[in-house]
Amino acid sequence: MRLLSSETLQLHEFQGDFEDDYAILSHTWGQGECTLQHMSSPNAAIVGLEGYEKIRLCCEQARHDQLKWVWVDTCCIDKTSTAELSESINSMFRWYQKAKVCYAYLKDVHHISELARSRWFTRGWTLQELIAPRDLLFYSTGWTCLGSKADLRRDLEAITSISGDVLSDASRFRQVCIASRMRWAAHRQTTRLEDMAYSLMGIFDVNMPLLYGEGSKSFTRLQQEIMRGSDDQSLFAWGVPQSPVSVEHINQSLSSNERHGLLAKSPQDFMIASEIQPVRSKQPPIATSISNTSVRIDLPVVNIGGRQVAVIACTVSGRPGTYVGFVLNQWDRFYTSRGVKLFEISDSEWIRSAIETLEIREISSVLPLAPPLVISIQLEITAWLHHGDVEIHALPGASYHRAKRLVVGHGYSGIHAVLILDPSVYPPSRYEEHPGFAIILGADSRPWVSLVPILHPDRRAKQFHRLAASNPDFIKFCITKSALLALLRKKQGEMNFLNGRAERLDLVLDRESITRGKNLEIRTGRPIKKVVKTVDVCLHLRVHFEEVSSDHLIDSKVCITIE
Numbered sequence: 001m002r003l004l005s006s007e008t009l010q011l012h013e014f015q016g017d018f019e020d021d022y023a024i025l026s027h028t029w030g031q032g033e034c035t036l037q038h039m040s041s042p043n044a045a046i047v048g049l050e051g052y053e054k055i056r057l058c059c060e061q062a063r064h065d066q067l068k069w070v071w072v073d074t075c076c077i078d079k080t081s082t083a084e085l086s087e088s089i090n091s092m093f094r095w096y097q098k099a100k101v102c103y104a105y106l107k108d109v110h111h112i113s114e115l116a117r118s119r120w121f122t123r124g125w126t127l128q129e130l131i132a133p134r135d136l137l138f139y140s141t142g143w144t145c146l147g148s149k150a151d152l153r154r155d156l157e158a159i160t161s162i163s164g165d166v167l168s169d170a171s172r173f174r175q176v177c178i179a180s181r182m183r184w185a186a187h188r189q190t191t192r193l194e195d196m197a198y199s200l201m202g203i204f205d206v207n208m209p210l211l212y213g214e215g216s217k218s219f220t221r222l223q224q225e226i227m228r229g230s231d232d233q234s235l236f237a238w239g240v241p242q243s244p245v246s247v248e249h250i251n252q253s254l255s256s257n258e259r260h261g262l263l264a265k266s267p268q269d270f271m272i273a274s275e276i277q278p279v280r281s282k283q284p285p286i287a288t289s290i291s292n293t294s295v296r297i298d299l300p301v302v303n304i305g306g307r308q309v310a311v312i313a314c315t316v317s318g319r320p321g322t323y324v325g326f327v328l329n330q331w332d333r334f335y336t337s338r339g340v341k342l343f344e345i346s347d348s349e350w351i352r353s354a355i356e357t358l359e360i361r362e363i364s365s366v367l368p369l370a371p372p373l374v375i376s377i378q379l380e381i382t383a384w385l386h387h388g389d390v391e392i393h394a395l396p397g398a399s400y401h402r403a404k405r406l407v408v409g410h411g412y413s414g415i416h417a418v419l420i421l422d423p424s425v426y427p428p429s430r431y432e433e434h435p436g437f438a439i440i441l442g443a444d445s446r447p448w449v450s451l452v453p454i455l456h457p458d459r460r461a462k463q464f465h466r467l468a469a470s471n472p473d474f475i476k477f478c479i480t481k482s483a484l485l486a487l488l489r490k491k492q493g494e495m496n497f498l499n500g501r502a503e504r505l506d507l508v509l510d511r512e513s514i515t516r517g518k519n520l521e522i523r524t525g526r527p528i529k530k531v532v533k534t535v536d537v538c539l540h541l542r543v544h545f546e547e548v549s550s551d552h553l554i555d556s557k558v559c560i561t562i563e
Contacts, residue, residue: 001095002076003069004039006062009055011076012069015307023062024099025053026129026136027076028107028119029191039075045141049152053129054105057143059101067451071095086210088325093128093202097170102133109140112147116159124190124199131166131173131184131203137357160184161274173203177278179234179314182270196266198362199216203516205229216265220362223263224290224524233312236262237324238269239342246344259329259337261362262295272342275317276324294361300353302345306400310338311345321347328358329399336360350376375416376548376557391420395488408418408439415442415488419560420454420481424533435463439543439560441500447556449543453478505543 001018002011033051046052055072062070075086094104104126108117115138120126130136136149144262149156149167157164164183166173173181181203190196206225211218224234250341264270289296299310302325306559311325323346327339336358379390392407394400398416400407407417419439436454455463459479467478477500479487542561 001071001091002036002078003057003071004076006059006068006070009039009059013038014110018069020069021067021100022071022097022134023058023065023067023070024102025054025058025070026096026102026104026120026133028123028126028302030107033074036075036078037080054107054141056339057139058103058105058186061139061143065101067100071099082210083405089198089210090201093132096129096132096202097134099133101135101137103141104129104136104138104398106138106146107141107148109138111140115146115152115155121159124185124188124196127188128184128199128202128398130162132170134170139215173466174205176274178204178230178232179237179270179276179278180274182264182267183274184233185267186269186271188267194218200267211222214386219266220261220263224295227288227290227295232278233280234276234314236312236326237314237342238264239326239340241270259361260340262297262338262360263362276314277317279315279323292362294359296359297359298355301356301358302349302351302353303394304343304349306347306394307341308394308396308547309345309349309397310358311350314493316344317345323347323350327399331440352369372556373416373447375407375441375447377407377419377441378557378559379405380559381563383506393418395483415440415482417441418484418488420484420539421562435467435478436481437541438481439541440488441558447545447558448503449505449558450500450502451505451507451541452484454481454484455479457482503545505541507541 002013003018003022004011005025013309030050032049034046034049034055038046038052039055042052051074055070059070061069073092078084104120106115106120109115109118129492132147133149137154138146138148140146146152153164153167156162156167163172163176164175182200182561184203186199188196190199192212193215194210194212200206200222204222204226206222206229208221208225214221223235253484297495299312301308303309308328309325310328311323314324316322316324322344325343325345326341327343329337329339330436332435338360340437344358377392381390392400392405394407395415398407400417401413417440419441421436436456438452438453438454440450453463453467455478460480464478540561540563542559544559546557546559548555548557
């Protein structure tokens with residue numbers, strides 16, 4: 001650590017931790033700052049610099065406070081040394097914490113009434129300089145003391161939205177959730193983009209190497225380091241600058257082009273964090289694995305309105321029993337992305353969620369954003385089934401818009417949805433031998449369908465034998481509904497279904513002969529005689545696709561007729 005003598009303004013270097021008392025300066029950088037090289041060889045030109053004057057005033061105040069040593073960031077770090085700069089920035093929060101007193105010099109403030117307009121409250125680095133010191137004194141442009149952090153607590157709370165408890169006791173900032181700490185920096189800027197992340201390392205108690213030139217990746221790295229040391233899921237509670245909305249509106253946000261990584265792009269994404277409170281998760285602790293391109297994480301996922309929603313262990317202030325989640329969209333066959341909007345999730349919806357392992361892609365400019373494939377489903381059923389008897393399940397890689405009956409594929413290749421005619425809807429007395437059927441909907445360069453027989457778990461043997469007798473090809477792929485959905489959600493065995501894909505289907509699913517009798521009275525004096533008639537009854541499926549040019553949202557329409 002390198003320090004200035006408050007008496008001579010000469011630099012001295014100390015090895016290891018410095019244990020004596022020292023003062024530290026907080027200020028905003030401007031023109032004419034004094035560097036280490038300047039202060040090592042001062043001359044008349046250097047003494048005339050604006051930066052030298054505030055160093056002189058700081059040292060004068062330190063002498064008045066009977067402090068022998070002073071630390072100033074402009075001249076106590078050799079910025080020509082990458083190693084020293086990295087070590088200093090990683091240590092800076094601790095240096096501000098250990099200082100006997102911190103002098104905050106507000107060059108643009110002449111009177112206390114101008115405090116809120118000071119540039120000091122808009123800069124990224126001065127956030128940690130407000131939080132860390134035990135004793136912080138504010139000075140005007142003429143080096144007149146405006147008051148201490150304790151004296152000005154109410155003004156500072158209004159200006160910064162930082163709790164008065166934190167301002168009164170610097171050790172309490174660690175009790176504040178991650179999202180709220182991010183929000184403290186939401187309205188601040190730094191000259192270099194990377195410094196927005198580096199200036200927050202101390203506030204989140206993390207360390208990482210400095211890589212100037214990496215741009216916004218620095219903020220991603222910061223969040224990854226936070227994840228490694230904390231299970232506070234409010235880190236994921238970022239979104240558009242508005243309150244979380246009800247899931248009743250989830251299908252109105254069918255922005256299927258929306259693809260975001262799990263982590264935020266900047267502190268500005270946390271502007272709504274004041275409403276977010278982390279809670280103890282009702283699920284097991286999350287497991288995470290972090291790479292340069294993605295985050296693998298275990299989160300509870302629930303299907304709401306045909307959309308997959310990940311639930312995080314956070315609640316909305318003032319709304320007990322309400323939690324927070326975000327929509328999942330598929331990036332491609334392997335990776336998931338998230339929507340930006342946050343939704344309110346009820347306790348009952350969280351309870352019925354299931355833990356899933358998500359591989360969430362961190363989106364970057366080198367990854368292409370292919371437009372989604374939107375398929376409208378038109379069902380026409382004239383058989384004994386009703387529309388309500390057909391289940392539609394969106395699979396990983398797609399979402400289902402129930403109101404408009406749209407399947408949205410967020411990656412062109414693969415299986416997007418499955419429509420199930422469940423055999424359990426048939427009356428057992430008459431149809432216990434009849435299997436159900438699933439129509440698998442997918443796409444490559446064009447959309448396609450594939451047919452899979454569905455066996456009822458309690459009547460599998462009879463249904464299998466009927467399939468074998470009526471259409472032996474069907475028995476190759478017959479399966480129960482639960483087994484089919486589990487297989488598709490895990491993206492296993494897809495080739496079995498891809499082999500039978502087609503752009504058009506015209507099939508007799510099942511056929512039987514029904515004998516019907518009717519009593520007829522013959523008015524010739526002869527006995528009443530029964531007329532017997534045998535008819536063939538079949539379940540006929542037709543599927544074809546139609547191109548849609550009039551609707552900018554829909555790419556094609558799949559027409560399904562069952563009669």
